[in-house]
Each structure stands twice: as structure tokens, then as C-alpha cells.
Amino acid sequence: MITATVIIASSLFAILWTIVSKGFSSLSWDLISKVPDGGFYIGKSGGILNAIIGSIYITIGSTILGLCISIPVVLYINVYAKKNSWFANITRLTFDILFGIPSIVYGAFGFAIMVYFGLRTSLLAGILTVTLLIIPILARAMDEVLRLTPNELSDATYSLGGTRWETSLILLRQSVPGNLTAILLSFGRAIGDAATVLFTAGYTDSIPTSLGQPTATLPLSIFFQLSSPIDEVQNRAYGAAVILTVIVLILSLASKYFSKKFSKYKI
Amino acid sequence: MTFDSPHIRVKDLNVHIGGNHILKNINIDIPDKKVTSFIGPSGCGKTTLLKTLNRLLDRNTDVKIDGQVLLDGQDIYAKGVEVTDIRQKMGLLSQRPFPLPMSIYDNIAYGPRLHGTTKKKDLDIIVEKYLRGVALWDEVKDRLKGSPARLSIGQQQRLCLARGLAVEPEIILGDEPTSALDPVSTQRIEELFLQLKDQYTLVLVTHILRQARRVSDYIVFLYMGEIIEFGPTEEVLLHPKEKLTQEYVKGYIS
Numbered sequence: 001m002i003t004a005t006v007i008i009a010s011s012l013f014a015i016l017w018t019i020v021s022k023g024f025s026s027l028s029w030d031l032i033s034k035v036p037d038g039g040f041y042i043g044k045s046g047g048i049l050n051a052i053i054g055s056i057y058i059t060i061g062s063t064i065l066g067l068c069i070s071i072p073v074v075l076y077i078n079v080y081a082k083k084n085s086w087f088a089n090i091t092r093l094t095f096d097i098l099f100g101i102p103s104i105v106y107g108a109f110g111f112a113i114m115v116y117f118g119l120r121t122s123l124l125a126g127i128l129t130v131t132l133l134i135i136p137i138l139a140r141a142m143d144e145v146l147r148l149t150p151n152e153l154s155d156a157t158y159s160l161g162g163t164r165w166e167t168s169l170i171l172l173r174q175s176v177p178g179n180l181t182a183i184l185l186s187f188g189r190a191i192g193d194a195a196t197v198l199f200t201a202g203y204t205d206s207i208p209t210s211l212g213q214p215t216a217t218l219p220l221s222i223f224f225q226l227s228s229p230i231d232e233v234q235n236r237a238y239g240a241a242v243i244l245t246v247i248v249l250i251l252s253l254a255s256k257y258f259s260k261k262f263s264k265y266k267i
Numbered sequence: 268m269t270f271d272s273p274h275i276r277v278k279d280l281n282v283h284i285g286g287n288h289i290l291k292n293i294n295i296d297i298p299d300k301k302v303t304s305f306i307g308p309s310g311c312g313k314t315t316l317l318k319t320l321n322r323l324l325d326r327n328t329d330v331k332i333d334g335q336v337l338l339d340g341q342d343i344y345a346k347g348v349e350v351t352d353i354r355q356k357m358g359l360l361s362q363r364p365f366p367l368p369m370s371i372y373d374n375i376a377y378g379p380r381l382h383g384t385t386k387k388k389d390l391d392i393i394v395e396k397y398l399r400g401v402a403l404w405d406e407v408k409d410r411l412k413g414s415p416a417r418l419s420i421g422q423q424q425r426l427c428l429a430r431g432l433a434v435e436p437e438i439i440l441g442d443e444p445t446s447a448l449d450p451v452s453t454q455r456i457e458e459l460f461l462q463l464k465d466q467y468t469l470v471l472v473t474h475i476l477r478q479a480r481r482v483s484d485y486i487v488f489l490y491m492g493e494i495i496e497f498g499p500t501e502e503v504l505l506h507p508k509e510k511l512t513q514e515y516v517k518g519y520i521s
Contacts, residue, residue, distance in 0.1 A: 082328040152365040160378040161355030174368045265368045
């Protein structure tokens, strides 16, 4: 067990060490505040602001959209439907299957739909495809959290004359910490996934100003720069990886902080 | 045993859960403004019976309920009955207290707010009234905005009782409400029950015979889903007519 723990911990440090040591030299204010200049990919100046903003747009958009779909589903199968009804079981099974589908398949699916409608790569298509990717993660994690809320709590709100909707609100409130973790999980998955956005969001050097424009993303920015033969560009890829990791780290710490704050009244 | 105008009358109630016959031909009258206790060994159906009274059992799948539960003569399982109205008439105390995830004040104000009381002034009065009613006011008046998680478990149970009373029910259902509490807290809850029966009908599930004797006016003894004996407390506990009741009271079966 100790060996396993050491392996896990040391691989985390190895990853961090690799990206920081290789990417540190290229980290600069320019990197995060500028879009690529002409010749950026052969080592000229510029930054990856386009990819940072693009990733944030896609992640926030898809998380909000994902929540709009998963919250009602999860509340339905936990509060509105009877316990262990066949509908709830089928829904859970569906999410489990969707959960296991590789992200490249979502990317290909999104691409196929776009081709069918004659659409070009765009921020919107990226958001929609990433939403598909994270819904099973969000819904299944929130489902587990809601299932763990004690029956007595919903009994209590029902006994006070609460409706199912009012009970849902109490259960959501009770499970805020767990739900934040669920959101963070899907956020991390959305921001770090390259395969879904490869065909759907495209890649561009400018920051998108509307949903119809293509957008760059951090994972693809890393991918394209890393495949360059030029050392400087490769190092910038590691720099981008550092930025991606830092964003995820900040989110993770923020969710810890907020879940503590929100669970103040929780028993 | 029957009463002329019982608060709750259970008629020919049969409950099946997943193919098991949990409650068999239950017929009881629960008298108004008295304490009626359900006793019996674990698994005998007493909690199930309690939960059929406020329709909390409906939420599960594979539950089949036949028969009638009449509340003041109205069948709560009839079509078109508003379940939330029925439940609002019955406060529930569960085995372990579960305060809502909000402040002490909001816990009490939650029910009244659901039912239309929104003015802060009115809510302040309600909160103080019911917290005083369960002798919790002096202990928490300085931290009404604080978390109920910091209260002792006995205080939490009294908070839950006050929360239930604040929606002005007619009946209080207690599902072994003292089983998680220490002796002192248990005693306080029992004293509250004795005060409350002036205004409310109480139905308790308990597995502690001494508690049943201390607080209840009537006792229902259940065994394997059937009512074995129903009568005044002293009669059932001291002079049981049925052999099963005798054995249970003496401690041969549990």
C-alpha cells in the first residue's frame, strides 16, 4: 500500500516537474496576454491567449448547458420518480454507457452532425459536443451525491407539507459540496479534452467574438505546438500545459473552499 | 377497541412491500388528544404502520396499500386528496434528528414560509414561540443564525419537534424519537410529549416498554404485521389478555 501511494505521489510530482521544468523558460506575461503573431508556430513572438479564452468559453458554456440538462434529470430520478423505478434504472444505465464512450467518438459524432447540417467548426459546435461529453459525468456524480442524502431529510420536508419541488431544493442544498465536486470533475474533463474539440471547435489564432466562429483551445494548442520540430515552440507547449494545470488547480482549491462554506449548516 | 369519534381510524389496512405481506388487516382507532404507542419486536411493522398514516410510504416502489386511513372521517388514500395537506397535519419526528441544511431560525421558519407566512415580524414571533415551546429558546436565542450542526443531538431533536409544530399540525408522529438520545434528553422529550397531548394527538413508535408506559394512554402491540392487542396502557402492559403480549411484556420475545 505504501509502495502504491509512493508511486502515485511520485508520478504526480514527475508530471508537474516535467511540465514546469520544460515550460518555465517560456512562461511570460506575453504568453498569457497575447494572441499568436504571424510565424508563432515557427518560433516567432506571441502568446496563447486565444486558446486560454477559447477553453474558458467552451468549458463554462458546456458546464452551464450540462447543468441545465443534468439537474432536472437527476432530480427527476431521485425525487419525482419512485425509488428504484425502472425509469431511474434505465437512465442510470444510459449514463453509465455514455460515461464509457471515448471522447474521440463524441468528437466524431459532433462532426457527423455538423456535416449533416452543413455547419463549419465553431465555438457553438465545440460547446455542444463537450456538453455531450460531460453530461454523463455530471449527472452520474450528482446522482450518487443525491442518493446519499438521508431519507429522513426528505421525509422531514414532506412532513412539513413541502412539495416534491421544495424537497428537491432542500436536497440540492444539502448536497452542495458533493455537487461542487461533480461540477469540478466535469470542468476538468471539459477543459482538458482535446479529441472532442478537434473537429468541432476547430483552431484559430484569434479570439472568437461570436458563437459561430471557430476557436482555439488549450489542449489543441499544446498538441499543435508539441508537434513542432522547433525547441522553442515545444517548450511553449509545456508552458501552455503549466497554464492548463494551474487553471485546474485553482478551480480545485476554489471548489474546496466553497464546499466548506456551503456545508456550514449541513449535519 | 373502538372510539366514537377517533382522530384517525384505520380500516382493513393491508400493506405489501415487494411481495411481502407487511401489515395484515389492521383496524385501529387512534383517539384524539391522547398518546398512542405502537410497540412490538423489530420488523413487526410498527414503523410501516406509522408511515402509512401520513402517506410517506407511497414514495417507494413495490408498495401496495389496500384499505382506508380516515383522518377525521376523510380517507387520506382517496383519489383527489392533496398529499401535502395531509402531511402538513402530521408532524414527524424521526429516529435521528435531521435539521434542514440552514440556520436554526430558518429551520423553524421553513414550514411557515412554505405555507405563506413571509413577513419577518410574523416569523420572528413564530420562531420564538415554538422554540420556547420545546424549551430550546434560552439555549439558542443568541445563535439563531448559527448552524444546527453545533447543537447537541438532544437539542437537534427538540429543534426538529419545534420545526414540525410550527406548521400547526394536529397530530405528531414519532418514530422511535428518543432512540438516538441520552437519558436526560430522552426525559425532556418525554416531558414535552406529556405537555403536548393537551393540544395534539400523538402516535409514537417505541421499542422501550418503560417509555411506552411513562408516556402513553393507549398501547397497540404488533407482532408479525398483525395487531395482537390494543387497549389502555396499564391494561396491556400489566394485564395482557393475549399470550403473545404476555411473552413480549415479560421479555421472552423481542
